[in-house]
Amino acid sequence: MDVLVTGGSGFIGKRVVAKLLERGTVTTHDNGPADIDTLIVVDVAPPADAFAGDPRVRCVQADFALPDTFAPLMTPKVGVVFHLGAAVSGECEQDFDLGLQVNLMGTLRLLEACRHGADQPRLVFASSVAAYGGELPDVISDDTPLTPQTSYGTQKCIGELLTKDYSRKGFLDGRCVRLPTVIVRPGRPNQAASSFASAVIREPLQGEQYTCPVPPDTAMYVLSPRRAVEALVHAAELPAAAWGTNRSVCLPGITVTVRELVDALRNVAGDAIADRIRFQPDRFIEQIVHGWPARFAPKRGLSMGFQADDSIREIIQAFIEDESQESSNGAQRI
């Protein structure tokens, strides 16, 4: 069986690719695990060094915004597709056409390629809690409507709707997972409004001072990269019956405030590191972050076997472990 991963050079994508290569199999039928013959990694960015040399990997550096990216890659051998590639929230707000082409048209073209080129592949679509928005209840339940207030959220919501309709028609077997904010993201702070959620942990650990742009009582809904990768693979391996007619699930995460993040960092890494954090609210960031839902009751996700992290302390420790391992491997950070 072949597996195709879009966005396979990204933060989550390269971890999904690494996990799949390490496992070597994916279970998609009752008769047990199937070997991964070729892992097709599609990304507009160059492939991550860590897996570029693996003979099972076929890297395709290509732009989703182009009409013919997916069609030539899809064959009846492709049994599982992980659709993780997307233009991110900040980009989509600043460049409307980019989001429309990459997130909306790119997803539609991928689905069409699955329909016409593959044989009812399982497709895991990485949606986001950014698909929620507007006037929300205090706690988001499985019944809370998606009323996105950003172009990115709108495009994720449309991707879910299309994935469901293609599944209903039998063109593919789709599974949409709404990811919480995934922390701790390595690298440098970026333009994303959520950048602080990773930076407040990462920057002090890397010896940097960090000025947090939101107040300590800001709450968010988070998941570690390890759990995110587990969830995406679990979504692919669950039997279709576990999804039923509802092909979406909101992943379990944990709700933490920035204060709790800082306290956990202090606990794990000590005062000297935690004292590198200052607060200086940025009204622009604050306004965006204020609209994000932070409290969830993800009953369906839990009942389907998806798992949140145990604690923010565990997330920080996993970040420290993963980073020291990456450094010792000499792998390139993305």
Added chain:
Amino acid sequence: MDVLVTGGSGFIGKRVVAKLLERGTVTTHDNGPADIDTLIVVDVAPPADAFAGDPRVRCVQADFALPDTFAPLMTPKVGVVFHLGAAVSGECEQDFDLGLQVNLMGTLRLLEACRHGADQPRLVFASSVAAYGGELPDVISDDTPLTPQTSYGTQKCIGELLTKDYSRKGFLDGRCVRLPTVIVRPGRPNQAASSFASAVIREPLQGEQYTCPVPPDTAMYVLSPRRAVEALVHAAELPAAAWGTNRSVCLPGITVTVRELVDALRNVAGDAIADRIRFQPDRFIEQIVHGWPARFAPKRGLSMGFQADDSIREIIQAFIEDESQESSNGAQRI
């Protein structure tokens, strides 16, 4: 000011065009009604005879499925767009590509044409209660999520999401109205799965036997063409503040069973006519219709001044009046 109507040769479309020509104005600003200089009627079908001779009307017979239909028609003079054209539910289930091209891509192209060619026009998008589906509460409220179970419903839902995002970005001033099943539709039965709801009244009145494809206890949520046209024009004329950030509304309608329709027909037109109805369930139609919600609590729609019909009897009488008027005018039925 110019007004553009898509689907202007259709059942609702030609009635909206007739109403706009009769009024001669649309109010879109605080300073009162603006004259309609040109009414651009776009439809893949030929224009209705009734208004083809009006000097204000410019008929464009063109296919939404083609990329260049809308762009040349959109100018800064276009102040209001009624987007009523669509491939209907039964067609979209049988021809997936048709729905994708006409309903999804056609709507996206119209929105893009508004964004690039017009000056923040008001856009009224005819959505549908078919956007609801799946596991629904007994009564649909304003907070019930859209979980469509047909391609048509999916495409209407996506149209709403796009209209809202284009509105949020200031590219246009969108208003999405979810229409109940509009009865009584004149002409012949069509491929809409809801076709029976009109046919069960119309066919016996026109001297035909009618075999109803759903059981008598099938409930549906209905609105007359008169009220539908009033609602669409009202949606265009409401100030933006009346919509706020939520650019969708579920229109008030009335809930009736097929049995109640037949009883009302018997009451209005007599036993001889009502006795022309037989029942023979059709599994394809039944499956589609079964998923449609029939009971609503449309608080928001009522608070915004949208009105349901008083009774099913009133709807039948209005149909008889409109039809006899059309016959005496010699107008072509569509």
